[in-house]
Amino acid sequence: MAKDLMKGNEAIGAAAIKAGCRYFFGYPITPQSELPEYMSRELPKVGGVFLQAESEVAAINMVYGASGAGARVMTSSSSPGISLKMEGISYIAGAELPCLIVNIVRGGPGLGGIQPAQSDYFQATKGGGHGDYRLIVLAPNSIQEMCDLVMDGFDIADQYRNPVMILGDGTLGQMMEAVEFNEPKKRELPPKDWATTGIKDKNGKKRLISSLFIQPEDLENHNLKLQMKYEEIKKNETKFESLDVDDADIVLTAYGTTSRIVSNAIKALKKIGIKAGMIRPITLWPFPYGAYEKAADSAKAFLTVEMSLGQMVEDVRLGVNGKKPVYFYGRTGGMLPDQTEIVEKVKKILGGEI
Amino acid sequence: MKTVFDRTKALTPAAMHYCPGCTHGIVHRLVGEVLEELDILDKSTMVAPVGCSTFIYDYINCDAQQAAHGRAPAVATGIKRVHPDSIVFTYQGDGDLASIGTAEIVHAAMRGERITVIFVNNAIYGMTGGQMAPTTLAGQKASTAPLGRDKLHYGMPIRMSEMLATLDSATFIERVSVHDPAHIRKAKSAIKKAFENQITGVGFSMVEVLSTCPTNWKMTPVEALEWLKDNMIPYYPLGNIGNPKEVE
Ligand SMILES: Cc1ncc(C[n+]2csc(CCOP(=O)(O)OP(=O)(O)O)c2C)c(N)n1
Ligand code: SF4
Numbered sequence: 380m381a382k383d384l385m386k387g388n389e390a391i392g393a394a395a396i397k398a399g400c401r402y403f404f405g406y407p408i409t410p411q412s413e414l415p416e417y418m419s420r421e422l423p424k425v426g427g428v429f430l431q432a433e434s435e436v437a438a439i440n441m442v443y444g445a446s447g448a449g450a451r452v453m454t455s456s457s458s459p460g461i462s463l464k465m466e467g468i469s470y471i472a473g474a475e476l477p478c479l480i481v482n483i484v485r486g487g488p489g490l491g492g493i494q495p496a497q498s499d500y501f502q503a504t505k506g507g508g509h510g511d512y513r514l515i516v517l518a519p520n521s522i523q524e525m526c527d528l529v530m531d532g533f534d535i536a537d538q539y540r541n542p543v544m545i546l547g548d549g550t551l552g553q554m555m556e557a558v559e560f561n562e563p564k565k566r567e568l569p570p571k572d573w574a575t576t577g578i579k580d581k582n583g584k585k586r587l588i589s590s591l592f593i594q595p596e597d598l599e600n601h602n603l604k605l606q607m608k609y610e611e612i613k614k615n616e617t618k619f620e621s622l623d624v625d626d627a628d629i630v631l632t633a634y635g636t637t638s639r640i641v642s643n644a645i646k647a648l649k650k651i652g653i654k655a656g657m658i659r660p661i662t663l664w665p666f667p668y669g670a671y672e673k674a675a676d677s678a679k680a681f682l683t684v685e686m687s688l689g690q691m692v693e694d695v696r697l698g699v700n701g702k703k704p705v706y707f708y709g710r711t712g713g714m715l716p717d718q719t720e721i722v723e724k725v726k727k728i729l730g731g732e733i
Numbered sequence: 734m735k736t737v738f739d740r741t742k743a744l745t746p747a748a749m750h751y752c753p754g755c756t757h758g759i760v761h762r763l764v765g766e767v768l769e770e771l772d773i774l775d776k777s778t779m780v781a782p783v784g785c786s787t788f789i790y791d792y793i794n795c796d797a798q799q800a801a802h803g804r805a806p807a808v809a810t811g812i813k814r815v816h817p818d819s820i821v822f823t824y825q826g827d828g829d830l831a832s833i834g835t836a837e838i839v840h841a842a843m844r845g846e847r848i849t850v851i852f853v854n855n856a857i858y859g860m861t862g863g864q865m866a867p868t869t870l871a872g873q874k875a876s877t878a879p880l881g882r883d884k885l886h887y888g889m890p891i892r893m894s895e896m897l898a899t900l901d902s903a904t905f906i907e908r909v910s911v912h913d914p915a916h917i918r919k920a921k922s923a924i925k926k927a928f929e930n931q932i933t934g935v936g937f938s939m940v941e942v943l944s945t946c947p948t949n950w951k952m953t954p955v956e957a958l959e960w961l962k963d964n965m966i967p968y969y970p971l972g973n974i975g976n977p978k979e980v981e
């Protein structure tokens with residue numbers, strides 16, 4: 380199949396439309412505005428609806444309404460806007476509605492900056508909104524993988540009736556690469572027999588979309604049901620890539636854009652005779668803790684590299700579980716981790732200097 | 734024997750949880766009667782607010798979505814854009830619509846969303862125990878304004894209908910009251926018009942219903958109806974607000 384050269388943000392839109400997404404609600408923010416712009420141009424051509432909302436709060440609530448009404452729907456934003464969406468995301472998770480949320484992360488906290496960052500890891504994987512809920516968080520490291528995960532992401536959302544987040548960063552949003560649109564693996568998708576269409580179902584029963592369970596025992600049961608679903612997701616959907624981990628003296632962990640820098644650093648390390656490997660989580664939640672079990676026995680040390688001052692490293696520590704030291708190197712605020720600094724850090728760790 | 738009065742089939746048999754004398758129940762019934770009379774019960778989705786009327790979805794017999802506090806117009810927008818031929822309405826209190834949800838209602842009206850909004854203004858936060866609302870009258874006591882709303886501290890109450898009526902795509906805005914049978918009948922015809930507008934696709938329609946909260950106003954139901962008539966109506970005049978607008 381012929382490949383198209385596309386900018387990351389536009390490729391997300393193209394993949395979403397290919398996946399049957401027909402509704403987009405969003406609000407402009409750098410560095411993801413090419414995505415709503417693309418959707419405003421392309422969705423009407425396929426009979427879809429693009430709507431620029433008055434705020435990210437409104438946009439995510441429009442997603443709630445549209446998803447509750449049975450549509451395949453998405454929104455996108457960047458860090459400060461995602462913070463505003465957190466209320467709605469909690470309601471969507473509570474009401475078990477499928478949707479795709481894209482976060483093209485920029486530096487924070489506060490207004491922060493507009494350059495790429497990975498400092499929304501905690502927000503994406505550990506809550507952000509209130510309550511015991513989970514977002515399925517997918518972290519591509521190329522435009523091609525971003526397209527694949529967007530297309531599969533809609534199916535994952537439908538399969539589990541759960542919101543899915545694509546966690547990218549400004550680099551992935553802005554760069555151009557050749558992509559092709561591949562059908563995701565076939566999944567058994569349950570019928571949306573819960574959607575409020577206004578028309579009651581065959582038995583004349585009305586439908587209700589709600590996250591409200593006023594009786595404590597009902598709310599506990601609802602939460603227990605959600606937890607069972609999350610266990611199922613952990614079992615079926617955890618995804619990572621491992622590179623030369625088995626005989627590595629040091630195992631690095633990185634996701635997204637950072638993993639590309641790290642894989643270059645690993646090549647450089649090989650040239651000077653250092654055996655380094657990499658675990659690249661593709662799902663940040665569920666996190667691939669299992670990938671660390673064997674590695675924690677075989678490797679001497681671990682190094683996590685992030686475009687933040689240390690967020691995912693906490694999950695790596697949980698995975699390694701105290702068996703070996705876990706080190707951290709990160710840059711933040713839009714500064715990229717530097718390959719030579721990674722190499723130097725590894726030399727120091729293995730040389731016993733830190 | 735001839736039946737002269739019965740429950741509309743738009744209402745479920747569930748016993749309402751409202752306090753004695755609360756007018757939420759009357760407004761529910763009016764909405765229900767209109768849904769039945771216009772024969773749109775089986776094509777309607779309602780969006781329930783956060784407030785005393787959250788559980789409206791237990792009482793009105795149509796599909797429903799429960800929205801976050803103030804966000805009902807955004808949720809309704811999502812539903813209506815997916816099912817443009819269905820009937821979508823929100824039912825919101827004054828804390829919900831006139832405070833935390835001001836942005837959502839203003840922009841739904843600005844876009845001329847083809848939805849119907851039932852706005853129940855009881856000048857108080859009922860559900861949370863009688864705190865001051867933006868609609869609380871100057872001097873009116875509330876649990877967070879124990880000496881009465883001080884207009885120097887909080888300004889004067891917000892008139893949402895008048896504000897929204899400045900928007901060209903807000904095609905129908907009317908304020909009604911339910912403090913006596915004559916006004917209840919008028920309220921019903923405004924609600925009916927607001928739904929008819931949606932059927933014909935005219936544009937955004939909202940009915941503001943002046944309503945009582947005897948519990949938090951600390952009055953008997955009858956005193957509350959009197960208080961509404963004597964205090965709310967002078968500040969919140971009844972009738973169609975702004976001229977009916979033609980939208981191209
Ligand atoms: C985000 C958020 N803030 C606050 C609340 C608490 N709360 C619940 S109902 C309510 C006020 C409702 O008042 P109103 O909309 O006037 O409805 P009423 O009960 O008077 O009918 C508030 C503040 C909430 N549920 N969510
Ligand atoms: S608190 Fe007020 S608004 Fe709420 S049910 Fe009681 S009387 Fe009605």
Ligand SMILES: [Mg+2]
Pocket residue numbers: 826827828853854855856857858859866
């Ligand atoms: Mg109120």
